Amino acid sequence: MKKIIISGVLGRMGQVLQRAIQNDPGLVIVAGIDAHPEKALPGQIDFPLYQSATELATEFADTADVVIDFSHHSVVPELLNVCVEKNLPVVVATTGLDEDTKGMLAVAAQVIPVFVSANMSLGINVLLKALQAISPALEPDFNIEIIEKHHNQKKDAPSGTALLLADGINDSLTKPKTYVYGRHGLELSNPLDEMGIHAVRGGTIPGEHTVLYAGPDEIIELTHTALSRDIFANGALKAALFLAKQPPGLYAMADLLDAKETN
Template identity: 50%
Template sequence: MIKVILHGCNGKMGKVLQNIIQEDNEMEVIAGFDQNKSNEPVDFKIYTSPNDCDLKSDVIIDFSHYTAIPSLLDYCVNTKTPVVVATTALGDDEKKLLLEAAKTIPVFNSFNMSLGINTISKMLQVAVPIFEENFNTEIIEKHHNKKVDSPSGTALLLADSINKACLVKKDYIFGRHGKNDECKITDLGIHAIRGGSLPGEHTVIFAGPDEVIEIKHTAYSKNIFAVGAVKAAKFLANQKPGLYSMEDLI
């Protein structure tokens, strides 16, 4: 049985993870970390700070806030606990901390835990070399009006996957405006739409002479991210120190 601690256990994804793991006979949640309180009863103890926890887990799954990552990584390094970091909007400072922690413990990080999105990322590695020379490439992402970061981490994940496969690296164009906005073949447009209760949707468009190819993914619930995080946790529990991603899992 893999013992799990949930970081951000009282958040929306933390609660989804609780339900997913409850149905999994290979894992159990033994504790949670969260600075925010919840009135919903749980069958494990919740700590406001990782340093207050005296329980040892096999892996930690994190869906929290980027500001909480430094203290979490300190705890994981000190206790030699593998960690799945699924928090989005990480900056350069947090990414450096991930690399440093990975020298000591197994660290898993992805902008998106969906198996579907990460499969599309691999598909792009095949498509891009075929379309690069003659097709313009654009990414459109849609989310509900509560999402505060734009473009989404997933849009950037897909953009980086495209650029990785390009012979000539593309320039990211975040939105388009102006009267002299030349659309170059080396541009990669990334556009964010926010409104209402839109589900998470990402579309990669290859627009060429007389034909258009679209690769689209729609997330209808948060379950897909929880399922991916659980798979990542099972994968990570027995790995050596290092930085891992969905590419390693898939």
């Protein structure tokens, strides 16, 4: 039985994660963290709920195998400090992390296992591997553009996943491209050394990402569509089970996919 702590347990993804864990007899939630515990409905949770990671560190007497974080970027530094203090492996699925927090991830990974990904979908990360395989051959002649679509409640733009894909493509190129966030103006040249990243927000779209390669007289499009948030919860749980077996270090979806290929 793997014991899990959820950070951001009352948020959209936290609730999806709760349901996924409750449907797996090999998993149990032993505690939750949420900045707004007053949002919990009567009978909604059957585990201790804490308002912050610091409060959990002070009051939580049980043990856990791993923490899964779907919270807000502002609380991740505090969570990392507590995980290091309590020697808890942590899966960070929260997006919008600033450079200081990203630096903290690397420091924490010297002490505990840390798994971080801007998107927990296995499909997105397989798509990323495909993009890295084809982009070098298309680099000399094709414009590359990314279009991402999300629901109208999403706060950050572009999405963390769009940046994950863009960074992954750039890592595979001879000369990384300059990001252009949307395009406007009357005298645009749209050179090959730019990569346009475009954000659409509306309705209840769970998430759609298209990478478009436009060359002379031909177009290639690769699209991933999230039909529900369950895919992110399932990916996070796979990451948590993988991470619980690892030594201290910084891990990503590529490590999980590589482990699946060797098993």
